Amino acid sequence: MTTHSQDRRPVVVGIESRAHYRVPLAWAADEAARRSLPLVVVHAQGMPSSTGAEGHLPSWQEWRDSAHRSAEETLAEAVAFAESRHPGLAVSGLLAEGEPSWVLREQGAEAAMIVLGTRRLSVRQELFTSTAVALPVSAHARCPVAVLREWEHALGEEPFLVVGVDGSAASQAAVDFAFEEAALRGARLRALSVWQRPLLGVLDEEAALGECRETLYEAVAGRRESHPDVEVHHEVMTGHPVEVLVRESRHALALVTGTRGLGGFAGMLLGSVSQGALHHAQCPVVTVPSRDGAPSPGRR
Secondary structure (H helix, E strand, O other): OOOOOHOOOOEEEEOOHHHOOOHHHHHHHHHHHHHOOOOOEEEEEEOOOOOOOOOOOOOOHHHHHHHHHHHHHHHHHHHHHHHHHHOOOOOEEEEEEEHHHHHHHHHHHHOOOEEEOOOOOOHHHHHOOOOHHHHHHHOOOOOEEEEEOOOOOOOOOEEEEEEEOOOHHHHHHHHHHHHHHHHHHHEEEEEEEOOOOOOOOOOOOOHHHHHHHHHHHHHOOOOHHHHHHOOOOEEEEEEHHHHHHHHHHHOOOOEEEEEEOOOOOOOOOOOOHHHHHHHHHHOOOOEEOOOOOOOOOOOO
């Protein structure tokens, strides 16, 4: 693995076939250019999946030769695309053998950000197929991970980002990232805290909403001094956190969440909100680990 200095850690983008890399690659190249960072384009090859003429798997050497030729062409085209989009950008390509999520997590140890594209999968496909990459990479990477759908989404008239706030360590890191991203893009920032009414028990709703407001203001306090040009809107809403964040971010530049907040379930790779956002959001989703690089523990 190439070692990078702390201030020049690259943006890493994972690509698949030619048909599925343009949107995440363009997003990653733009992000690297905004941050004045190099871009590393990674194409990971897994095990052979096609059969030979007689219905048998091809020999390892035959598969490697064929797969390498195709992968090298795809990677060269991807690098050329990024270089043409930003002529001054330092772009390199990496062809790796291995399970894609493992390769990308290894590269992420020295990255400023990982960018992935994903096709819309069912919950079962995303959780149980070996080809699912976004979920394990987002859960275990030590840097922010941006996940984009194959298609471009409709943006609002004024650019804005949405960040979910719940007071957890990962949420605090997400707020830091969201402020930085909003400043780089010249965008507004909507900081949202979502309160969900309990199914059982009696609760003082006004007190609960007041606590949400306090948590929200505390999370944002201090960031405005370092990013005075970012216009911030604090909003406390009622409903299911995933439904609210997905709805409110529909036309956003990105939805930013922590990897695991205070409402997660033990045993999940990601917190329930982060995982729900990855499945349902129509805009790019950026998951941010806590500052120590590890997801904060969830609460049952």
